Amino acid sequence: MEALEKTILIVEDDDGLQSQLKWHFDDFSTTIITSGNLQEAINAVRTYQPSIVLQDLGLPPDPEGVSEGFRCIKEILAIAPKTKIIVLTGKNEHQNALTSIKLGAYDFYYKPIDTETLDHVVERAFRIAQLEWENNKTTESVQPIKGVITGNKQMRNVCRMIEKIAQTNVTATLIGESGTGKEVLARAIHSHAPNKDKPFIAINCAAVPESLMESELFGHEKGSFTGATSSTTGKVEQAHQGTLFLDEIGDMPLPLQAKLLRFLQERSIVKIGGRKEIKVDLRVVCATNKNLEEMVKEGTFREDLFYRICEIVVDIPPLRERGNDAALIANHMLKRYAAEMSGKAMTFSESAIQTIEHYSWPGNIREVENKVKRAVVLAESNVVQTEDLGIDEPKAQKKFSLINLKEARKSAEVEAILSALELSQYNVSAAAKMLGVTRPTLYDMMKKYNMTNESNQ
Numbered sequence: 001m002e003a004l005e006k007t008i009l010i011v012e013d014d015d016g017l018q019s020q021l022k023w024h025f026d027d028f029s030t031t032i033i034t035s036g037n038l039q040e041a042i043n044a045v046r047t048y049q050p051s052i053v054l055q056d057l058g059l060p061p062d063p064e065g066v067s068e069g070f071r072c073i074k075e076i077l078a079i080a081p082k083t084k085i086i087v088l089t090g091k092n093e094h095q096n097a098l099t100s101i102k103l104g105a106y107d108f109y110y111k112p113i114d115t116e117t118l119d120h121v122v123e124r125a126f127r128i129a130q131l132e133w134e135n136n137k138t139t140e141s142v143q144p145i146k147g148v149i150t151g152n153k154q155m156r157n158v159c160r161m162i163e164k165i166a167q168t169n170v171t172a173t174l175i176g177e178s179g180t181g182k183e184v185l186a187r188a189i190h191s192h193a194p195n196k197d198k199p200f201i202a203i204n205c206a207a208v209p210e211s212l213m214e215s216e217l218f219g220h221e222k223g224s225f226t227g228a229t230s231s232t233t234g235k236v237e238q239a240h241q242g243t244l245f246l247d248e249i250g251d252m253p254l255p256l257q258a259k260l261l262r263f264l265q266e267r268s269i270v271k272i273g274g275r276k277e278i279k280v281d282l283r284v285v286c287a288t289n290k291n292l293e294e295m296v297k298e299g300t301f302r303e304d305l306f307y308r309i310c311e312i313v314v315d316i317p318p319l320r321e322r323g324n325d326a327a328l329i330a331n332h333m334l335k336r337y338a339a340e341m342s343g344k345a346m347t348f349s350e351s352a353i354q355t356i357e358h359y360s361w362p363g364n365i366r367e368v369e370n371k372v373k374r375a376v377v378l379a380e381s382n383v384v385q386t387e388d389l390g391i392d393e394p395k396a397q398k399k400f401s402l403i404n405l406k407e408a409r410k411s412a413e414v415e416a417i418l419s420a421l422e423l424s425q426y427n428v429s430a431a432a433k434m435l436g437v438t439r440p441t442l443y444d445m446m447k448k449y450n451m452t453n454e455s456n457q
């Protein structure tokens with residue numbers, strides 16, 4: 001991962017303290033700049049753009065007061081709003097510390113200095129600055145396509161595939177867990193296509209009752225069934241010359257699958273109660289979180305339809321397999337929702353970021369979205385704490401408490417088995433397949449770890 005340059009500006013008029021701090025933080029990886037008053041500090045911010053400022057409140061010409069210190073905070077943030085200012089103040093000056101935070105300082109630290117504690121405070125500020133920086137690198141680098149934030153190689157490849165698919169007329173199927181961004185990617189195929197000005201029509205096959213599905217897809221003529229008081233145009237015809245997105249295709253009822261196949265082969269439809277063949281020219285994109293191959297084997301999904309819709313399959317990785325993406329996306333969303341919902345800038349505390357990084361996000365990006373929205377509403381200050389996220393922290397932090405490799409392996413295996421069972425709705429054969437082991441091996445492992453299959457209980 002690319003790293004933010006570590007630069008600390010020390011604003012301190014006491015030469016002794018200034019040297020002590022400089023000496024302490026000076027190492028190969030950190031650049032230290034010092035200044036003894038406001039003007040020097042502003043010049044240094046303009047020249048070096050430090051990510052961290054360690055600032056005394058008592059600055060000349062008011063070394064015994066705080067007026068110049070407060071002015072310094074305001075002026076630094078006016079020219080470099082992302083700077084993390086850590087205010088150094090006396091223990092009995094709590095009110096001044098709070099005022100500094102109100103003015104936008106990132107944190108405060110009581111003198112006399114205990115370098116070990118100060119190290120933690122500075123390290124935490126650097127981590128937040130690093131995440132914000134990653135988030136703010138050119139929009140293109142974190143958003144390979146609009147609406148898709150990622151720093152993950154596999155996801156970048158997915159985005160490249162999407163752009164290529166957009167230039168063709170093949171029928172693509174996007175496969176991924178719920179909330180991984182299938183609809184965003186389906187829309188991206190359309191918006192990158194030459195016919196992007198034509199309609200994008202989506203239908204959620206799981207949300208439409210079976211009895212209405214045919215009419216919803218192909219339309220009907222007036223009087224063709226009870227209640228058909230006027231003729232309607234179905235989604236397929238509405239999408240003419242554009243893109244039809246069949247979401248949750250795995251939930252398409254079997255009788256309708258045959259009709260859908262016919263339309264995909266013939267590229268024409270007949271409305272319910274109608275006789276006329278209507279020619280349609282469109283791109284079809286499907287999405288599912290189901291294992292269609294398994295459904296074909298079970299006889300719940302037609303094999304011929306499977307091959308027809310899977311001319312290209314795009315596997316979308318779950319968030320837990322996308323490296324640092326959870327924190328990247330959470331930061332991006334925090335910025336957006338804080339601005340929209342509370343009108344103020346907000347950041348995550350160090351422990352909140354750790355929780356986000358170590359949580360498994362079973363609901364993927366939709367869950368990140370919900371947790372961040374919740375945090376914006378519940379946070380008591382502009383720093384979001386772990387508890388504001390509503391994540392089960394012990395589970396999220398579990399990886400930290402592992403003591404050795406054997407335990408780590410066991411924990412990873414248990415986690416993988418549990419999620420495979422959950423994803424396959426406790427179908428052991430499907431779970432074994434997902435995990436790349438045989439069914440008896442999976443049973444053995446479940447026995448070894450005292451795990452029971454919920455569906456058998």
Ligand SMILES: Nc1ncnc2c1ncn2[C@@H]1O[C@H](COP(=O)(O)OP(=O)(O)OP(=O)(O)O)[C@@H](O)[C@H]1O
Pocket residue numbers: 147148149150176177178179180181182183184185247289329365366369
């Ligand atoms: N990479 C991403 N970056 C930022 N936001 C994303 C990303 N992927 C998805 N989202 C957002 O997450 C939410 C869920 O995405 P979407 O509806 O596309 O997922 P889905 O896989 O279609 O879900 P489902 O299977 O439940 O229909 C949306 O609000 C979407 O904007």
